[in-house]
Amino acid sequence: MHAAADPDAEVVSLSPRTLLESDRYVCEICNQGFQRDQNLQMHRRRHKVPWKLLKREAGEAARKRVFVCPEPSCLHHDPSHALGDLVGIKKHFRRKHSGHRQWACSRCSKAYAVHSDYKAHLKTCGTRGHSCDCGRVFSRPFSFFTTNKQAS
Secondary structure (H helix, E strand, O other): OEOOOOOOOEEEEOOHHHHHOOOOEEOOOOOOEEOOHHHHHHHHHHOOOOHHHHOOOOOOOOOOEEEEOOOOOOHHHOHHHOEOOHHHHHHHHHHHHOOOOOEEOOOOOOEEOOHHHHHHHHHHOOOOOEEOOOOOEEOOHHHHHHHHHHHO
């Protein structure tokens, strides 16, 4: 989701390390991460931060936040092409700038940097395409026939 060039939006630039962390909610005091906002709220109480400072004052509007990619050569590094949410920028950075593909399909060996992409792939892997006697699956018949000719 691309954010419109909103001059009032707060532009947030996170480090590559932060973008690769699996935790979505990070304590701004000690940088400890949590997967749920409620867990972060409970953790913040340990820092003895008054609850009233953590909540917006009544009637105060939340300022829109947009996230830029830390990679200078990336289109999304420009605030006018910033992404509108934290999950979106994390997935973008993992897909495009991280060489680490930790989830690999056991059927076709295709690997993914984003777990949701891997899960989506598993739903369709092997259900379409052209199978070879060796067990390999091709997405297009052209690849299937070309490889077979070369093997002969």
